[in-house]
Amino acid sequence: MLVLALIRKLHEKRGISSRVVFPDKPEKKRATRVFKSTLELVNGVSFGSLDDIPGDGGKSFLKSLQSALDLDFSNEEEVKWQNEGNPALYFFVGCSTSELPAVETYVNTFAAEVPVVLFNLELDTLRADLGLFGFPSKDLHRFLSQFLPVFYIRTREYSKTIAAAPFVVDYTGARFRMYPGPWQVMLKQGDGSYVCVAESSDRFSLGQTKEELLAALGLQEEKGSTMDFLRRGYKNTTWWEDDVEKEESMSWRS
Incomplete structure (x- = not known):
């Protein structure tokens, strides 16, 4: 154990x-x-x-x-x-x-x-x-919400359709934090290692994590464009990331 x-x-x-x-x-x-x-x-x-x-x-x-x-x-x-x-x-x-x-x-x-x-x-x-x-x-x-994340890692696999070959881009990233270091967005490389592409003192939402990965890959659409809205949709966060009124503390975000 x-x-x-x-x-x-x-x-x-x-x-x-x-x-x-x-x-x-x-x-x-x-x-x-x-x-x-x-x-x-x-x-x-x-x-x-x-x-x-x-x-x-x-x-x-x-x-x-x-x-x-x-x-x-x-x-x-x-x-x-x-x-x-x-x-x-x-x-x-x-x-x-x-x-x-x-x-x-x-x-x-x-x-x-x-x-x-x-x-x-x-x-x-x-x-x-x-x-x-x-x-x-x-x-x-x-x-x-009162618990401070000391060690956290969550990997996610994504894919994105583009207009040129190979037409579908698969990529993997992770939201990572090892206290007292900052929150990080990590991108998986071809050799299986991860490299940090973004840092923040506050917790990244899953939507923000994906946006940072797309930006690092040069696949992000123009902000505010129709394609940007269609890809992200109306909702790209979880209820516990949005409902601040349900929090007794901001520790879980820091």
Whole structure:
């Protein structure tokens, strides 16, 4: 588990103790079994789960039923890594869109004054489900907007039709950020490497990313022209990029 390697370094270099929070007790139990040998080499780590939230804590019906039936998934190894003092840092791993409300409740309950890391949750993918039937509402972006992207990469493949041979140009780019560096638009080269073609202190939208890639390739139409409008369409941003009123913080854009 990559998060354990990071926690190990943090404890060795800074003496920071951390807690890894799993979606539920079965996931926590599995981690203590699968990574048992690794855990013996890592100091300053403890495990928790969203099931630790008092009451239902905004958990799913299945988890509420589990609590009601008093199903205990703990074992001796799991208890060993359950509570090791008060952690200075929390890591949330493996959470789905439906579990994000419970993450917010957990943070407010146990980690209101402690730094929190959503580790490799691919928030843009999870945000796309918000507001759909059976998923949390879009209002949850209020909570997610408080998280500063530390390492982010999202690749996209595009194609563009032109009037001359080869008539169709395929290209691949990426939106990239490694804190404290700026947001970057990266263009994939023929040898498979990526080169930066644009930088900004603010997050590029997906539409802006595509525009920067086209400009770097010399394929951008004249701004305001009919072809420019037909290619981009009326809407080229996501709802969470537009709905500033749903944001509690601008950290996710910076």
